[in-house]
Amino acid sequence: MKNKANILVIEDDHTFRSLIVTILEDEGYNVVEEQDGKKALETLRKRSFDLVISDLRLPSLDGLAIYRQAKSEGIVPPFILITAFGTVEEAVSAIKDGVTDFLTKPLKDPDTLRAIENRVRETTLSLFKEQELAGIPPDEVLFAGSAMSEVRKLIEKVANTPTTVLITGESGTGKELIAKIIHFRSERHKGPFVAINCAAIPENLMESELFGYEKGAFTGATQSKPGKFELADGGTFFLDEIGELNLSLQAKLLRFLQERTFERIGGQRQIQSDVRIIAATNRNLTAEIQEKRFREDLYYRLNVFPIHIPSLRERIDGLRLIVDYLVVKIAKQIGKNIISVDSEVYLAF
Structure with a gap:
């Protein structure tokens, strides 16, 4: 089974860059090439990578500066620096900053080339292990069938953005798996993935599940409890079967999407949560809007980036x-x- 990890190679020497790219592509990795530091940083901002292999000395912005800037923006993947001019002090500084590895040119020694391959394997296997533990099958299975090719492209486009996603499709098409893939391929993949099925929780308990409650808010509330929005802070919150949410809670969800703050039941303190929202439904929400069962303003807030999952029949x-x-x-x-x-x-x- 081929590896599907995405690797960014930043190197201004065309011959050396081609050597690294050939090694990686022969191993089955998806490789993107850049030769300029500033352009490479822009590429990192636009899409998610599982590993970066960068020369230290680059036009416009050096490799360590790229790493530090990407780290400050929260978009840095594992990072290998390569240089022909490295000093012990530079290597120590880079490793202390969190750079994964620091290698010296020329890389003629097969052991050194093998170090790159091994580091790539370790990094990508760690990522795939995370996905496996989350119950996500390999890409070849998840995206099996030509009808899934567009879904795959949309995921790659939206994953490493903060955009709200609405996933539609029949029951059993794997909407939660797609939500997990988006999470694990985003810069939030180290944060929590919290899911709730809006159809599985009684209506009178749903608000406390979403927003939590303070001690004494109601009979039996003997201690405060955080809701799903708090638990998902720094990660992704997946609301499955969003079409089942009643109109009152739809209004509160809309307010959160607008303000990014909420109050626990029985509380007065505004709580902020840095969370990416992914919702899913098997209903036709435009028809639900016509029947006055779903808020039109909430629909437009959720349907920022729609992804439709084809049925197995397709x-x-x-x-x-x-x-x-x-x-x-x-x-x-x-x-x-x-x-x-x-x-x-x-x-x-």
């Missing part, structure tokens, strides 16, 4: 890969040695 060309993955996964969970499905089964598709 992904027939990817079903074999999905089935094979699920069969192996479930067989492992129940202790069975099943590695494939009879070819006759696929004829039913």
Whole structure:
């Protein structure tokens, strides 16, 4: 299975840059090249990378300056610096700042080249492990079927932005998986991913689940409790089945989206939460608006960046890969040695 990690290579020497890019692409990584420091920093601001490999000496902005600026903006991935002019003092300073590795040119020694490959593998495996623990299947499975190609492009476009996303699709199409992928491919991936199913919680408990409550706010409130908005601070808050939210709570959600502050039940203190909102629904919200069951102003606040997930009926060309993955996964969970499905089964598709 090919690696799908995204790596930014910043090097003004065309020959040396081509060498590194060839090594990485042969390993199956997605590589973006830059030769100018300032342009590289702009690229980092526009999209998410799993690793940066940068020369120290660059036109307009050196590699360490790129790292420090990206770190100050909260957009820095693991970072390897390479230089032909490095000193011990520079290396120590860079490592203390948090640079992942500091290598010296020329990289003719196979062991040194292997160090780059190993560091890339370690970094990307860590990322994939996070996704695996979150229950996210490999990209080849998640995006199986040509109908998912547009979804994949949209995720890559929006992931590393603060934009609110509305995911639509039938039940069972994997809307929460898509929300998790957006989270893990954003600069917020080290923060929490908090999810709530608006259809699964009784209406009279929903407000306290979202916003929390203060001690004494109601009978039985013997101590204060933070809500989901507080728990998701610094990360992503996923509201599944948003169409099930009643009009009163829709108004409170709208206020949060406008002000980015809220009050706990029984509280008077305004609480701020730095959270990215992703919502999902299997309903036609425009029809719900016509029926006066969903607020139009809230819809426009949520529908900033829409992503529609096609049904499995539209992904027939990817079903074999999905089935094979699920069969192996479930067989492992129940202790069975099943590695494939009879070819006759696929004829039913």
